[in-house]
Amino acid sequence: SQTIHQWPATLVQPVGSPLSLECTVEGTSNPNLYWYRQAAGRGLQLLFYSVGIGQISSEVPQNLSASRPQDRQFILSSKKLLLSDSGFYLCAWTLGDTEAFFGQGTRLTVV
Amino acid sequence: GQNIDQPTEMTATEGAIVQINCTYQTSGFNGLFWYQQHAGEAPTFLSYNVLDGLEEKGRFSSFLSRSKGYSYLLLKELQMKDSASYLCAVNKNSWGKFQFGAGTQVVVTP
Numbered sequence: 001s002q003t004i005h006q007w008p009a010t011l012v013q014p015v016g017s018p019l020s021l022e023c024t025v026e027g028t029s030n031p032n033l034y035w036y037r038q039a040a041g042r043g044l045q046l047l048f049y050s051v052g053i054g055q056i057s058s059e060v061p062q063n064l065s066a067s068r069p070q071d072r073q074f075i076l077s078s079k080k081l082l083l084s085d086s087g088f089y090l091c092a093w094t095l096g097d098t099e100a101f102f103g104q105g106t107r108l109t110v111v
Numbered sequence: 112g113q114n115i116d117q118p119t120e121m122t123a124t125e126g127a128i129v130q131i132n133c134t135y136q137t138s139g140f141n142g143l144f145w146y147q148q149h150a151g152e153a154p155t156f157l158s159y160n161v162l163d164g165l166e167e168k169g170r171f172s173s174f175l176s177r178s179k180g181y182s183y184l185l186l187k188e189l190q191m192k193d194s195a196s197y198l199c200a201v202n203k204n205s206w207g208k209f210q211f212g213a214g215t216q217v218v219v220t221p
Contacts, residue, residue, distance in 0.1 A: 094207035102153035
């Protein structure tokens with residue numbers, strides 16, 4: 001069966017520090033991968049999606065970047081965090097037309 | 112514009128029925144999905160409609176009208192554990208490019 005792992009679960013980082021969140025999928029090949037952000041009480045905002053290794057599409061201009069070094073690995077990064085980067089970050093995968101499966105999420109607080 | 116609209120909050124009593132409406136205007140349509148999200152947790156998949164009509168899965172049913180850009184999620188025999196946010200999402204293309212609504216917080220009272 002397919003599983004998705006996302007870590008860490010919570011993170012408190014100072015303004016200006018770097019960020020790296022990692023997500024891996026097991027049990028499937030060539031998944032489409034996504035990073036979402038959810039502000040408190042809000043819906044999910046799509047940040048990045050990837051349909052293959054090295055292929056990244058950005059949905060909104062921002063202080064973040066994404067990379068996909070391996071088929072089932074998706075990384076969200078920042079060189080210098082801003083206060084506005086705080087939120088709940090979710091990694092997800094699909095096979096295109098199917099429902100999205102989400103990781104457990106990372107609660108990021110920038111202080 | 113591209114919008115997915117759903118009510119912010121709904122309250123219902125245990126054992127009752129609640130209907131959550133969702134209207135959408137998106138560039139591209141490849142299916143309408145409903146997710147449940149408990150506070151602090153990731154969303155979990157509930158149901159999926161790609162053709163017009165009603166899909167039933169136990170206590171949950173979802174309806175779609177593509178011509179009207181409208182869907183609803185029906186929760187029957189409400190239980191306390193159904194208190195959660197319910198997210199409407201449109202899959203905009205064959206690559207799984209989802210656009211989510213802001214979610215409807217359902218509060219189930221005894």
